[in-house]
Amino acid sequence: MHSRNQVVVEDPTVVSQEHDRYKKATRVAELSASAGRFVIWTLLVIGSIAFMMPLYLMMTMALKTPGEIARSSAWAWPQQVTWENFHTVLTNPNAPFFLFFKNTAIICTFSTAGVLVSSSLVAYAFARLRFRGRDKLFILLMSTMMLPGIVTMIPTYVLYKYLHWVDTFYPLIVPAWFGGGAFNIFLLRQFFMGVPRELDEAAILDGASHSVIFWRILMPVSGPALATVGIFAFIYNWRDFMGPLIYLNSPEKQTLELGLRTYQALQDEQWHLLMAGSVIVMIPLLTLFILGQRYFVKGIVMSGLK
Numbered sequence: 001m002h003s004r005n006q007v008v009v010e011d012p013t014v015v016s017q018e019h020d021r022y023k024k025a026t027r028v029a030e031l032s033a034s035a036g037r038f039v040i041w042t043l044l045v046i047g048s049i050a051f052m053m054p055l056y057l058m059m060t061m062a063l064k065t066p067g068e069i070a071r072s073s074a075w076a077w078p079q080q081v082t083w084e085n086f087h088t089v090l091t092n093p094n095a096p097f098f099l100f101f102k103n104t105a106i107i108c109t110f111s112t113a114g115v116l117v118s119s120s121l122v123a124y125a126f127a128r129l130r131f132r133g134r135d136k137l138f139i140l141l142m143s144t145m146m147l148p149g150i151v152t153m154i155p156t157y158v159l160y161k162y163l164h165w166v167d168t169f170y171p172l173i174v175p176a177w178f179g180g181g182a183f184n185i186f187l188l189r190q191f192f193m194g195v196p197r198e199l200d201e202a203a204i205l206d207g208a209s210h211s212v213i214f215w216r217i218l219m220p221v222s223g224p225a226l227a228t229v230g231i232f233a234f235i236y237n238w239r240d241f242m243g244p245l246i247y248l249n250s251p252e253k254q255t256l257e258l259g260l261r262t263y264q265a266l267q268d269e270q271w272h273l274l275m276a277g278s279v280i281v282m283i284p285l286l287t288l289f290i291l292g293q294r295y296f297v298k299g300i301v302m303s304g305l306k
Contacts, residue, residue, distance in 0.1 A: 062086070062275040069272055085276035097277070099252060100259035107169055107244075107255065108237040111176040115233040116226055119180025123188035124214050128200060138189075145182045149242075157246060171247040172237070184229045191225035192218060227295035235285055256281050 057074055062085055064078040072079075090097050125131075126138050160171045179185070195218060203213050219226075241257040248254055260277050 058275045058278055061271055062279050064272055066270060066272055085272050086280065089273055089277045089280060092273075095259055097256075097259070097280070100254055100256045103169075103253060104238060104255040104257075107172050108234050110169075110173045111237045112230055112233045114173065114176030115180040115184055116230055117180075118177050119184040119229060120188050120219070120222070120226065121214070122179060123185045123192055124210075124218065126185070127189045127192035128197075128213070128218075129210070141182050141185065153246070160247065166247055167249045167253065168247070169253070172240070172243050176233070180229075181233075184232065187229060188222070188225055191222060195221060224295045227292050231288060231292050234288060238281075238285060 060077055061069060061074065063081045063083075064072070065080075065082055068078060068080075089095075126134060126141075156171075157166075160166055163170075165171050165174075199217050200213050203217055208216075239257060240255070241261070244255045244258040248258065260274065260281065
C-alpha cells in the first residue's frame, strides 16, 4: 500500500534541463528587449538630429560674417564666431526690436489670459453641466477645427473694419476672450471629465454654486491642463505672422514676426542679421517650454484619460 503523503522525488537531470531552458528563454527575452530599445533609441536620435538641423543652420549663420557666409558652406561652423550680429539686431533704429518685443508681449499676455479664462468656462459647461443638445453642440464645436482659417479671413476682416479695429491690437486679443479655440476647449473638457464628480456633489450638498465649484474646486486641480493650454496659446500668438500682417498697418505697432520680415526687406536680405534676430525671437519660447515641460507633458497625459 502507498502512503497517502507520498513524496515525489524529481529526476535531477530533468530539473537541470528545465532550468537550462528557463535561463535560455530569459536570455532570449532580455536580448530581444535590448534590441528593441536599441532600435527605438536609434530612431529617436536620428529624428532628433533631423529636427535639430534647421536650428544648427540658423545658429551657424547667426554667428558668421557676411563674407564667411558667401565663401563657406552653410553647414560649416564659423571659423571666427562673431556676436556683433545680435548687437546690430537689438540696436538697429530702422527696426526697433524692443518696440516689437513690447507689442508682441502685450498681445501674447492678454490673448493667453483670454484663452485660459474663456476655454475653461466653456469646457466646464460641456464636462460638468447637463443641458439639452450638449453633445450635438460639442460635435458642432469640434467640426470647426476642420474649417481652414483662410475661409473666414475676409469676413472677419470686414467685420473688424466696420468696428474700426483695423490697425489696433483688438482683432488679435478680443477673439481669445470669446471661446478660446475648439482644441483648447477639447483638451480642458477631457481633463475636467477625469476629475471625480463626487467633489461636485459634496460641494453642492454644502450649498456651493457652479461658480464656486469651478473656481475653488476644478481650477486649483487643473494646473497641468491650464499650463498646457497656456503654452500652446502663448506660442501660437508669439509666432503668429498672418494676423499682424492683416490687421496692423502702422510700423510702431508691428510684432516680432512681422518686424523680422520688415527687417529682412530693410537690410536687403542680410541673412546673418535675419538669423540672429530669429535666434533672439526663439529664446523666450525655448525658455517657456523648458520651464513648463513637466506640466505640459502631465497635462497632455492626464487630458487623454477619458
